[in-house]
Amino acid sequence: MSVFKSHISQMGAYKPPLEGRDNHQHLLLDFNERVLPVSPAVKQALIDFINDDQLQVYPAYGDIIHKIADYCGVKPDQVMTTNGSDQGIDLIIRSACREGDEAIIPGPTFAMYHQCAKIENLNIIEPAYSRENGFPKQAVMDAITDKTRLIVIANPNNPCGTPIARNDILDIAKAAPEAAILVDECYFEYTRQTVCDAVEQYPNLLVTRTFSKTWGLPSVRLGYIISGKDNINALLNVRGPYDVNQLAVVAIDAALANPEYTQEYVKEVIEVSKPMIEAFLDKQKIEYWPSVANYVWVFFKQPSLVEQKLKEANILVRPKMDSQAKLGLRITLGNKQQTTHLIDTLASVL
Template structure:
């Protein structure tokens, strides 16, 4: 029987990503999105877009200049992408070749491995310890002459743990011939950045997303920042029209509405504090987080817990399949209203499944 052409070997071994299936009706504490809404100024721009506007190919250059100015970077150092996922894909396609190594501390964002495994490079995993702090010494020891890309999510997902500037500088210094990606998707909930080093360190790349605090996940919009000497190669790889016109039209008002962004971030930070207090009161262990979520250790009843939360119309994400995360569930922080709902569901769900502290 004729089976047709086969894909290249790298595609056959690429790790698949399967987003959770099923309805997402309820309070969305599962995907680290903005749980409320985008800025009302964004909706104003969407309402003004005409039919004729949709006939034009998108031009990202003017908006990239605006973003660069907003971040105090040069326009040549900024590249808008179709979400941070495309930025990761572009990095892998630009810098990873056969014989190269992609150094990946784990657990971490799954798309690094997905896109890395689609190349001819070898992925070298570095497992974090039980406290999920960044395994600096282990990472430094794994760096070799073959290391071409290192991914550091800061803060990290699904753990929420952050990496110090000093640690990042040590990695950059140890691997001058490798691209060091610092993924700052959760920057607004952490406030620490290495974006100011872009002009000084050619092997540093920083990514940001507009899906989280800005509430634009449905428009798929991210950003990649790098020194001009490296950016020229990434611009060769990326599609010239990968960022759609609606996203480009909505980003300027989202950036402009700093009051809305400040309000939402403050809601999340206060909600994170309240949710952590509730977990402590109930005896549920968790890891300190600098992001808009908390990773809780539910233990053997993690699946039952997630299902019970769904019955309470609150969605959470079971992360037990992540390396070192057996029994762990990630819970997104949103507005204080959603935090209150989430805490009530937490209490009800633990009671429903007869959960007890220190259960295996």
């Protein structure tokens, strides 16, 4: 007999396909990561910290909250840091929901939302995105009941890259005042679309972001939550005092002081690489979902074969099924040179 809750033992762990990934061998277009190294300033800050012999000291976070708040255009008391945005998602769901509550999670989407909801044994309602209509706003609104305690809105959504209009998000927040509206903006730098300026007006609004994607720092794990002051204070009661490691803070401090490497990368991905891959797919008459992020969800006639051939060419992509169990390949976009290589390889495979 297990000492744990019965539904926990019956769950499956979220296991991303990390085995065999090697950025020195492969072009990693499978995890929506930044595919170029971080700036020398970030590397040097980490080296200097280690050489200063501070690893044996507990973290001290200094003014990092003020710097993040300044970057986001919000008040410092509306921000808290987390161990990656995954922890922010988990903290919000754990703090807002009880067993048996209802969660509305439009899908298909990022697996961590479901994982955290299942840990709390929530009843999940999953309205479906579609290529033609995008975000299922009306289905979400229709699903709201007096048992709804969580609505997840990934803006843009992963794996399809679909944006959600600001007014749609605020309409949902207004329609479900007793529910936590978790808006995941982890690809914010690509879209510049946000509702973080509305957290004071909508006390049920909670925004998660990360330094993993465009900033290229997933290995050090730093995300953050933006919400009303009372929400942040409540969540700080749940988060541990040292959950964010000091190396993450050192890296992010240097990254925010040197934003050019992120801004230039985003510009090349969105203005150069994305039009290149879209033009290629259009010419080949291959179906894909319109995306506003650094990835495109492509539906080849033989997706598994295309994935295998790309892998043989040391290019990794991510298989993802739509709500009708149709298999597509989510392909992350890199810089112009990497995208040219991807297109040349796809051309030979097709």
